[in-house]
Structure formats: structure tokens, C-alpha cells
Amino acid sequence: MPKIGNTRETRQRKVVYEAVKHSKDHPTADMIFKHIRNTLPTVSLGTVYRNLNVLKDQGLVIELRGPDRKAHFEGDLTPHAHFICTHCGAISDIEGCPAPDWEQYPCLAGYTVEEHSLEFRGVCPQCAS
Numbered sequence: 001m002p003k004i005g006n007t008r009e010t011r012q013r014k015v016v017y018e019a020v021k022h023s024k025d026h027p028t029a030d031m032i033f034k035h036i037r038n039t040l041p042t043v044s045l046g047t048v049y050r051n052l053n054v055l056k057d058q059g060l061v062i063e064l065r066g067p068d069r070k071a072h073f074e075g076d077l078t079p080h081a082h083f084i085c086t087h088c089g090a091i092s093d094i095e096g097c098p099a100p101d102w103e104q105y106p107c108l109a110g111y112t113v114e115e116h117s118l119e120f121r122g123v124c125p126q127c128a129s
């Protein structure tokens with residue numbers, strides 16, 4: 001990770017990054033804040049937000065939009081699909097979903113794709129039962 005800012009700032013960013021990377025539930029800034037307060041009792045929610053945006057700009061975390069309209073973050077950069085439950089708000093990783101061969105699409109000729117995502121919305125199995 002590039003060293004930017006003073007050591008306290010760098011340490012805080014590392015803790016935020018580790019928290020995102022090790023959580024599987026696509027946390028919001030709020031959730032990360034609550035999670036790291038044990039490690040960093042003096043950290044503020046504003047600092048968590050700022051660090052998440054820096055990490056996003058550095059390409060270390062991905063931001064996705066939940067049904068709650070909040071920004072959710074994850075550190076798993078391998079391409080994978082998401083299922084977003086419109087009932088409980090859970091964002092689940094969908095593994096092994098066949099990826100469309102979108103690079104061959106004639107409608108994308110001339111466009112340079114920097115990212116794309118596959119997102120399903122609906123009701124998750126827990127809410128459906």
C-alpha cells in the first residue's frame with residue numbers, strides 16, 4: 001500500500017482496509033466504523049468515510065450501492081456477481097455465475113470498458129421462505 005500522509009493516517013487507513021477486506025457482508029461506512037472502534041477508539045466516522053474514498057480511488061476497494069441507497073464496500077476485487085435483496089437489504093456474492101462474453105458485443109465497439117458489474121435484485125432465499 002502506498003505511504004501517503006502521516007503515520008497515524010496511514011495506520012488508520014490500513015485498519016479500515018483490513019476491516020473491509022475481511023468482511024464478507026459488503027459493509028457500509030457505519031458498519032466499518034462500529035467494527036474498528038475497538039482497534040481505533042479515537043477514530044471518527046468522517047475519518048472512516050475519507051479513508052474509504054481514498055482506498056476506492058487507489059482501486060483497493062469497490063463501492064456498490066445497496067437498496068438502502070447507501071454506499072457499501074468490499075475488498076474482493078475478483079469479478080463476481082451480486083444478489084441484492086430488496087426485502088432485507090442483504091448483498092450476497094453469487095459465485096460461479098457464467099459471465100457474459102460482453103467483450104464480443106458489437107454494440108460496445110469503440111467503447112473502452114473500465115468496469116462492469118452483474119447485479120441481480122429481488123428476494124433472497126431467507127426472505128422468500
Ligand SMILES: [Zn+2]
Pocket residue numbers: 085086087088089090123124125126127
Ligand atoms: Zn432478504
Ligand SMILES: [Zn+2]
Pocket residue numbers: 026074076080081082092093
Ligand atoms: Zn461482493
